[in-house]
Amino acid sequence: MALFRINPKKLKKKGAFERCVKALVDANEEKRANAAEALGDIGDVRALEPLMGALGDEWLIVRAAAAEALGKLGDATAVPSLITALNDSDEYVRRDASQALGEIGDTAATVPLIEALKDDWTTVRAAAAKALGMIGGAEIVDPLLEALHDGEELVRKEAAAALRKGGSTGPMLSALKSEREEVRLGAAEALGEMGESTACGALISSLRDPSAQVRAAAARALGKIGDPRSSIHLIEVLGDDSSAVRVNAVEALGQVGDSGAAEVLQALIDKGDSDIRQEAYRALEKLKRRTGKE
Numbered sequence: 001m002a003l004f005r006i007n008p009k010k011l012k013k014k015g016a017f018e019r020c021v022k023a024l025v026d027a028n029e030e031k032r033a034n035a036a037e038a039l040g041d042i043g044d045v046r047a048l049e050p051l052m053g054a055l056g057d058e059w060l061i062v063r064a065a066a067a068e069a070l071g072k073l074g075d076a077t078a079v080p081s082l083i084t085a086l087n088d089s090d091e092y093v094r095r096d097a098s099q100a101l102g103e104i105g106d107t108a109a110t111v112p113l114i115e116a117l118k119d120d121w122t123t124v125r126a127a128a129a130k131a132l133g134m135i136g137g138a139e140i141v142d143p144l145l146e147a148l149h150d151g152e153e154l155v156r157k158e159a160a161a162a163l164r165k166g167g168s169t170g171p172m173l174s175a176l177k178s179e180r181e182e183v184r185l186g187a188a189e190a191l192g193e194m195g196e197s198t199a200c201g202a203l204i205s206s207l208r209d210p211s212a213q214v215r216a217a218a219a220r221a222l223g224k225i226g227d228p229r230s231s232i233h234l235i236e237v238l239g240d241d242s243s244a245v246r247v248n249a250v251e252a253l254g255q256v257g258d259s260g261a262a263e264v265l266q267a268l269i270d271k272g273d274s275d276i277r278q279e280a281y282r283a284l285e286k287l288k289r290r291t292g293k294e
Contacts, residue, residue, distance in 0.1 A: 020047075048078055055082070063093045067100050091124055105134055169199050173199060189221065200222065203222050228256050243273075
């Protein structure tokens with residue numbers, strides 16, 4: 001929570017640790033919070049027990065400071081207490097507990113953090129997504145893919161960053177074959193954000209997905225990846241029944257297309273549907289700038 005700060009020079013003085021531990025039971029809540037934060041900065045694992053106890057303090061600023069401090073200590077001993085703090089009545093404490101669990105990186109926190117992705121508060125869900133990315137593991141992929149469709153941009157951003165952090169397209173490629181539409185959709189979007197050209201083949205196949213949303217996401221992803229080999233396949237889906245798929249395919253052609261795509265885009269400008277013409281014009285201009293051809 002970082003509400004208070006002790007002068008770093010004082011933390012190095014003899015007896016600083018003992019004074020901070022003693023201050024954790026001071027009558028003043030600000031002093032207790034200050035002490036908890038300082039113990040995290042000191043980094044002495046002897047503070048584990050006092051800080052875990054402070055997670056039960058009556059004041060939220062103390063509980064939040066204790067959670068943050070435990071994250072700095074990075075000791076898995078605190079994981080069970082921090083998992084309990086994920087159910088704290090205050091959203092700031094739940095957020096800081098999520099962050100601390102991510103910093104510690106123990107897989108025992110994976111399932112509780114996945115549950116925290118459903119928290120009512122945006123900052124808690126975002127912190128849980130980030131923490132899951134720090135912990136890693138195959139089991140985090142599907143929940144984070146679903147989090148890409150959270151109603152809040154902050155959560156979507158953290159979920160995408162967490163998926164990219166894994167650095168492996170394997171789980172995403174598998175997710176493209178999921179029976180659940182929202183998982184396939186999230187996988188297509190994540191692969192586009194990762195920008196990995198090895199995913200092009202699978203995304204091209206997803207241009208034929210039963211879901212129009214997935215087909216549109218696959219087209220967007222191919223545009224972001226920018227592999228020219230996908231151009232012909234994007235042209236093929238310009239006759240898709242879904243307007244969203246056609247629009248996204250046109251936009252992608254502006255990012256990956258060649259001279260052949262330029263001709264197709266010009267034809268759409270001349271004779272295309274109203275929902276396509278403007279997008280085709282923008283895509284053609286982008287393609288011209290990219291290829292240097294006017």
